[in-house]
Amino acid sequence: MKIYQFKSGANPPRVRAFLIEKGILETVEFVHVDVANGVNRQPEFKAKNTKGTLPVLELDDGTFVAESVAICRYFEVTYPDPPLMGVTAKDQAVVEMWNRRIELGLFRHCDDIVRNTLEFFQDKVIQDEAVVRVGRQSAKHECEWLDAELLERRYVAGQTFTIADITLYAAFFLGARSIIGSGAQYPNLARWYSDVSQRESLREFA
Ligand SMILES: N[C@@H](CCC(=O)N[C@@H](CS)C(=O)NCC(=O)O)C(=O)O
Structure with a gap:
């Protein structure tokens, strides 16, 4: 393999x-x-x-x-253990919902910003400043929404770490980290970030 x-x-x-x-x-x-x-x-x-x-x-x-x-x-x-995508039908659906929400939302907006600004992508995509403007605005809205969602949950999909947390961390790696800045405006997202940053697995994002 x-x-x-x-x-x-x-x-x-x-x-x-x-x-x-x-x-x-x-x-x-x-x-x-x-x-x-x-x-x-x-x-x-x-x-x-x-x-x-x-x-x-x-x-x-x-x-x-x-x-x-x-x-x-x-x-x-x-390799089902430890589960990272839910075990029961309900948990699997909830984890998938959150993973898709993050991937199609914040992750995609941050990815759009990167692809439309980095020199590396100049000959690979048609770069458009409007996409960057919309991406920044949309990413900010996603952060506000996620911050409210994280008020009562330790992790993105509930009280256990899942693939949805890895996807959100990837969005932070792509640029969401700079959107939340000091974290003062996004206390729950900042708390989540400082919590998951302790995990050895996420040091792969470098
Ligand atoms: N939706 C794909 C995206 C894969 C993707 O875009 N990978 C990037 C690296 S982060 C890539 O291969 N970029 C090189 C290129 O497009 O030339 C996935 O989830 O794996």
């Missing part, structure tokens, strides 16, 4: 953090792909994932699985 990845970025560390939380990082062989030199955009890599993105899981039967959450799902089913 292999995972094609690179050290930085926001998505490969989501999967590594998930594997560390499960205590199974060592069961996987990591293959480094030279994204800086566009190796992921060349035919050899695109034969594994036509989107050219990372991470990609290669199973022993030759199946390729892209998309961080899909890769995490594979490991959740094959």
